[in-house]
Amino acid sequence: MRAVVVAACAALLLTGCVEKIAENRVESALLKAGLSERNAACMAERMVDRLSISQLRKLEALRGKPGEPIKPRTMRQYVERVRAVGDAEVLAVTSTSAALCATGLANESRRD
Structure with a gap:
């Protein structure tokens, strides 16, 4: 039983690390595309989740x-x-992320 708990904890930690790496890469790509640091960080977080x-x-x-x-x-x-890109979901997530992050609503919705 203890081994299962340890394995589950390790998997959760690894998932968090992988997600953070992906978020950093997306944020970097958004910065290279010309977005502000604030918008890139906000959008990357939402986009990696979706x-x-x-x-x-x-x-x-x-x-x-x-x-x-x-x-x-x-x-x-x-x-x-x-x-x-030709992907409706990518367009929808990018559009809503841009709108929410530009207005500051993305951070407010996380507080709920």
């Missing part, structure tokens, strides 16, 4: 179309660029 690893990798590989600036100038331009 998207699969393959969906997150699509976002990590996101590039602008020829002729577009390397970094979008606004959050709206970033969301439009995400639309090109």
Whole structure:
């Protein structure tokens, strides 16, 4: 019985570590895409909780179309660029994360 409890605790710790690594990578990708530190941190937390690893990798590989600036100038331009991924769930999570994080509502909803 003790071995099962130890294994369960180890699995939970490992899951937390993996999630934090994924969150850091997503935050870094969002920063490279031109988002502010505050928005990138907020959005990364929400996106890691709601998207699969393959969906997150699509976002990590996101590039602008020829002729577009390397970094979008606004959050709206970033969301439009995400639309090109062609994944409705990625677009929905990114859009709602951007809106909630830009208005500060994401942190308020966590307090409930």
